[in-house]
Amino acid sequence: MKHILITIAAALALVPTLGAQESTWKNTEPELKPEVFELLNLNAPGLASVKAAHQSGDDNAAAAALLDYYRNRKGICTPEIRNAKKVKINKEQQKWADEALEHKFFSHKGYQPSYFYGEDINWRYWPVQDNELRWQLHRHKWFMPMGLAYRTSGDEKYAVEWTKEYIDWIRKNPLVKIDKSEYEINADSQLKEDAENSRYAWRPLEVSHRLQDQCMQFQLFIDSPSFTPEFLTEFLVNYHRHADHISHNWSKQGNHLLFEAQRMLMAGSFFPEFKEAESWRKSGVDILNREVQKQVLPDGGHYELDPHYHLATIEIFYKALQIADLNGFANEFPKSYWDAVENMIMFYTDIMYPDYTNPCFSDAKITTKRVMLNNYKKWAQVFPDNQVIRYFATEGEQGTLPEHLSKGFLDSGFFVFRNGWGQDALQMVVKAGPAGEWHAQPDFGTFELWYNGKCLFQDSGSYVYEGKDPEIMEWRKWFRATSHHNTLVVNDQDVDKVDSKTILWEPEGDVQVLVTEHPSYKNLTHRRTVFFVDGKYFVIVDEAVGKMKGWVNLHYQMPKGDVPNSREDMHFHSNFEGESNFYLQCFCDDMEQMQMKKEKGWQSSDYQKKVQRIDASFKQKKESDDPVRFITVIYPKQKAGEENVTARFTDKGYSESGVSVEVKVGKNKKKKLSWKL
Numbered sequence: 001m002k003h004i005l006i007t008i009a010a011a012l013a014l015v016p017t018l019g020a021q022e023s024t025w026k027n028t029e030p031e032l033k034p035e036v037f038e039l040l041n042l043n044a045p046g047l048a049s050v051k052a053a054h055q056s057g058d059d060n061a062a063a064a065a066l067l068d069y070y071r072n073r074k075g076i077c078t079p080e081i082r083n084a085k086k087v088k089i090n091k092e093q094q095k096w097a098d099e100a101l102e103h104k105f106f107s108h109k110g111y112q113p114s115y116f117y118g119e120d121i122n123w124r125y126w127p128v129q130d131n132e133l134r135w136q137l138h139r140h141k142w143f144m145p146m147g148l149a150y151r152t153s154g155d156e157k158y159a160v161e162w163t164k165e166y167i168d169w170i171r172k173n174p175l176v177k178i179d180k181s182e183y184e185i186n187a188d189s190q191l192k193e194d195a196e197n198s199r200y201a202w203r204p205l206e207v208s209h210r211l212q213d214q215c216m217q218f219q220l221f222i223d224s225p226s227f228t229p230e231f232l233t234e235f236l237v238n239y240h241r242h243a244d245h246i247s248h249n250w251s252k253q254g255n256h257l258l259f260e261a262q263r264m265l266m267a268g269s270f271f272p273e274f275k276e277a278e279s280w281r282k283s284g285v286d287i288l289n290r291e292v293q294k295q296v297l298p299d300g301g302h303y304e305l306d307p308h309y310h311l312a313t314i315e316i317f318y319k320a321l322q323i324a325d326l327n328g329f330a331n332e333f334p335k336s337y338w339d340a341v342e343n344m345i346m347f348y349t350d351i352m353y354p355d356y357t358n359p360c361f362s363d364a365k366i367t368t369k370r371v372m373l374n375n376y377k378k379w380a381q382v383f384p385d386n387q388v389i390r391y392f393a394t395e396g397e398q399g400t401l402p403e404h405l406s407k408g409f410l411d412s413g414f415f416v417f418r419n420g421w422g423q424d425a426l427q428m429v430v431k432a433g434p435a436g437e438w439h440a441q442p443d444f445g446t447f448e449l450w451y452n453g454k455c456l457f458q459d460s461g462s463y464v465y466e467g468k469d470p471e472i473m474e475w476r477k478w479f480r481a482t483s484h485h486n487t488l489v490v491n492d493q494d495v496d497k498v499d500s501k502t503i504l505w506e507p508e509g510d511v512q513v514l515v516t517e518h519p520s521y522k523n524l525t526h527r528r529t530v531f532f533v534d535g536k537y538f539v540i541v542d543e544a545v546g547k548m549k550g551w552v553n554l555h556y557q558m559p560k561g562d563v564p565n566s567r568e569d570m571h572f573h574s575n576f577e578g579e580s581n582f583y584l585q586c587f588c589d590d591m592e593q594m595q596m597k598k599e600k601g602w603q604s605s606d607y608q609k610k611v612q613r614i615d616a617s618f619k620q621k622k623e624s625d626d627p628v629r630f631i632t633v634i635y636p637k638q639k640a641g642e643e644n645v646t647a648r649f650t651d652k653g654y655s656e657s658g659v660s661v662e663v664k665v666g667k668n669k670k671k672k673l674s675w676k677l
Contacts, residue, residue: 457634539634
């Protein structure tokens with residue numbers, strides 16, 4: 001499979017052309033938009049001079065008075081920018097701002113360096129047929145850095161360029177809607193192209209992103225000579241068009257809807273002068289209050305079942321509280337809303353690793369300790385009485401650790417085994433819950449394991465989402481495949497559905513137990529039992545039960561690095577530097593029938609980034625109605641190399657009411673492990 005990234009040379013060879021788009025880069029002078037005065041409540045405090053000028057027919061004077069009003073307006077700001085005169089810019093933001101002067105736009109971290117969109121900007125240029133690249137172009141992520149560069153340097157070139165690019169985008173990206181029959185029969189080619197472009201430029205999520213960021217751009221550029229009265233009217237009319245579009249085209253569900261609601265709340269709060277501002281603000285509050293009860297499960301998990309989007313959802317709910325607090329309507333969020341946000345934070349605290357990073361389940365990307373420390377510090381301000389949040393906000397200098405070690409979240413299906421909270425801890429996070437929403441993957445029973453400062457058996461991640469390029473979709477399919485998680489499949493087929501039930505959860509004692517069951521296929525059920533033994537190692541029992549025939553494959557995604565193996569005794573072990581190693585060995589009822597297979601595997605912790613590793617599987621042919629059963633022993637250890645491990649079933653065969661095994665690891669005594677209903 002060839003790599004989907006276009007090389008830098010190839011990208012430069014692709015000269016962006018406007019095609020059917022009219023060239024308007026030389027026509028970016030703003031025009032006074034008198035309709036703005038119909039959108040504003042001119043009876044609002046401070047707008048008397050604007051109203052008088054407009055009523056006298058002098059809209060130029062009205063626009064100048066309106067600009068003067070906004071330049072002197074007090075008491076309204078965004079959570080990100082409390083004082084535009086005290087902002088800072090980092091090296092990366094400066095780079096994006098400078099690139100934007102040359103029309104090289106930062107759209108997506110997965111596609112770097114930034115692409116050149118032409119001297120006469122072609123907003124429809126699509127260098128790689130990944131939908132995310134085209135959608136995120138229309139989020140204008142470089143506009144904020146341009147504002148920061150302007151404020152910190154005082155160089156007017158950033159403001160000049162920003163106003164031109166802003167107007168150019170308006171001119172070249174009309175909001176067009178036509179129904180299917182009109183599209184197929186009556187629409188001319190230009191209208192068709194505009195309608196197709198609107199799918200990307202005017203998707204409500206992107207519109208909401210611009211709606212939020214333009215508040216901050218407004219703060220940063222408002223004092224610039226380039227921010228003229230005429231430009232102000234263009235800006236406000238365009239801003240109103242954005243909010244109005246969202247108010248009639250909300251996403252149906254999920255994180256998109258939450259983003260839109262939080263940003264409409266901000267729009268109504270930051271621009272209260274609009275006649276519809278109060279309804280915008282109220283719609284955001286109402287949706288967030290409704291969705292926090294729908295999207296946040298009782299145990300604090302988010303229904304996407306994705307740690308990355310779990311964090312994003314916390315940020316949405318938290319930012320809404322920030323905006324409400326800044327503007328005096330925090331009481332519109334009831335206690336149940338605050339409780340749900342706090343529960344989400346505590347959920348993440350339990351599943352995160354000692355270095356503050358998260359498991360890579362579903363479409364998750366991995367966050368960083370720096371980001372999470374900032375998050376905990378923000379959360380501690382909102383929940384000052386929560387001593388656990390305070391502990392992680394201060395890296396243990398204040399507050400207290402949770403009283404428990406292992407923890408189960410039965411509503412969302414996340415289970416955490418741990419023997420401590422420090423860097424040297426042993427921790428396994430298992431994902432075995434309900435179906436989840438779009439970002440969830442068909443990965444019943446998958447897990448990750450942290451040991452002594454390192455994450456082992458990391459889940460595959462996602463790499464890409466979707467696009468028109470067939471290779472994009474092939475990679476999407478590869479990373480989502482059930483066989484590329486740490487779980488069991490038949491004939492390497494994706495499971496038919498993902499919806500498991502917890503049979504047993506015992507998080508206390510020398511031997512802790514999780515038993516969970518999943519109807520993987522129409523005629524086959526997968527039951528997984530995890531024993532956490534003496535806080536030292538794990539024994540996983542997998543049972544494939546039903547009439548379905550074929551190869552039963554038990555997959556494990558090995559860590560990147562030196563991982564030797566032996567087909568003779570069905571084991572893998574690590575030879576890593578440092579003191580975070582493992583030994584894994586698999587057993588079954590009939591060892592002579594079991595085979596081992598190694599394939600090329602991948603792991604992606606960020607969009608468009610992947611590393612190669614081993615996808616290992618143990619397999620046995622299921623030729624009758626009899627169950628196929630495996631025992632896997634995973635022994636984390638400091639020293640690299642092999643280990644002496646034995647394991648066997650001690651029961652008479654599969655039983656719905658329990659399982660029994662006997663295991664010996666190294667110099668430890670034999671352990672009889674069992675559960676029974």
